[in-house]
Amino acid sequence: MAQRLGMEVSVALGEAVKLADADVIAAYPITPQTHIVEHLAELVADGELDAEYIPVESEHSAMSACLGAAASGARTFTASAGQGLELMHEVLYVASSMRLPIVMAVANRALSAPLSVWGDHSDAMAVRDTGWIQLFTENGQEVVDQVLCAFRIAEDRRVLLPVMVHLDGFHLSHVIEPITLPEQTQVEQFLGTNQYPLPLHPDKPVAMGDFGPPFIYTETKWAQEVNLRKSKEVVLECWQEFGRTFKRHYQPVEGYHSEDARVLLLTMGSFSETAMAAIDRMRQNGQEVGLIRLRLWRPFPFSEFRRAVKNAELLIVLDRAISFGGPGGPVCSEIRSALYNQEKRPKIVGFVGGLGGRDITVDGFEQIITRGIEIGQTGSEQEFEIFGVRE
């Protein structure tokens, strides 16, 4: 039987990669991702995981080595954060455009300057449009589960796209939680082996990454877009199968007391659990508030999301990144555009908070919701409000 053990989430993540029997791991250290690649290095050094561990000289090379490994047909993993993810930026587009099933964990971190090793979602939002499937996780168990699902989704012949699993730097990556690691045999059955259809091999030469003149570029991009949108079905199918096998169930959009709530708060990542505590408290005080968490970020789950918010009068969105000079936080602006053409839609109020590792407590979430309700009634001249800033 799989045991429930207390362990650091980064270590558990490494164990999940071991359970997936990854073939190639490219690793370059960056806080707060380091414990993930350190643990994988230990597993390889002790012979517990038979993988090639490439200690590359930069994140750009980490993702580039992943391109090569995935193109050769190997099950490929890397992890990064913040500046590292930014250094990979151009390579991320190549990974998705060339349909290479790479799995990457991102221990979300703020972007310089000023230098901050602490968490927010600036790095994730900067790579929003790179064509990767992107999942946000709330707790350690979910990190383990989503990393396993990520391999299955990425390598599915109908998908063949890279998958990013986001976990909040420090707030999630460095905490110790009770986690159940699935049995090896069950994971083997759930994942199978990677059967990349056209790997680089002399037996069957293929040319990958040719250049595309104007007469064909649009078609390649459209094919990519259609494919990423369609991957949602496979993600849902994977989570259903995961639920059947491991008895833990995941949805692209999840609610918490959201069904009858007039006021909804929307969060992503580990802050959602703190937000739940705030919702509980406010409900006890008789307020009809609820929470919506976005787990599947790309492809964006439009229908599930619209369904989840259809009865609400007010939707308060918390972003952990700023779209400078723009319409508000990146998540909030997507939410607005997803709802704009709906006949019945809630009012939307945007907040940005939790930047560079600043915590938002239960009290904080209560304040955000209270202020959100106020803005909902009175309106605001600002595009969004920033929570807890000293001016």
Next chain:
Amino acid sequence: MPNYTIFVPRLLTKRENFAPGHRACIGCGEALAVRLACKAMGQNIIVVNATGCMEIVASQLPYTSWRVPWIHTLFENTAAVASGIEAGLKVMMRKRRIATQEINVVAIAGDGGTADIGLQALSGAMERGHDFLYLCFDNEAYMNTGIQRSSATPFGASTTTSPAGKVSIGQFSWKKDMPAIAAAHNIPYVATACPSYPFDLIEKVKKGLKVKGPAYVHILSVCPTGWRCATELTIKIGRLAVETGIFPLYEVENGRYKMSLKPDKLRPVNEYMKLQRRFRHLSEKTIKQIGQRVGEEYGKLLEKVA
């Protein structure tokens, strides 16, 4: 060798893994070098191509000139992609996911993709000791984007970003010594080659494939378009580069230097430079200075051989 052009083709495999029909310029020394290297490498290879002339001329969708497995991703990451492929093949053979056989990973890039933007990835891959061959096709500038200077452009050459002008001599710095940088990584094999010496090039590429660990072959590739020389002079100019000592042919096998060709007396550099309009603005005095520096560098190389 008399009747050289008649005999050479008969001594080589007829199979072209770098197929004709590509879009390289007339007289392209690089396309010739790639073709010869392909004849040396055979079928059991995977080619990783940096962005650059050879990628652009031979891979426009939906066509390709490559008859071996080939991948292009970006400009600066060729050695890193090669690292991933080498690691992937190794572990999948070890885990019996694919049959064990010899598959050589070959990275190819131009001088910009090697000595400038790709240097970090190359250094990392050589330092980590991946079993791969890296071929740098050096045409001494960013030719694909329109003849901009690179760190491999020779002193005094006029390019579009180091133009000769009233107060400028053209390229202001001395050519970066890439083979020496590769050799400083203590890898088992480093060599220089030029398609004007086809058998020497072929032998070196074969040697580079054979060694375990990283191998680096730096191939001078005459570029009539960028060097502004006559297209029929490609071979001759390549030979003059060697005979003047500007581009000596040598090998570094496990740290031991060996000259591949040692002319009794170096020809004056002007014989090489006067055929190329990229140097035509240079004064006799400057050419003399260049000649001196070439002589000094050549002397240093001979000391390493001794």
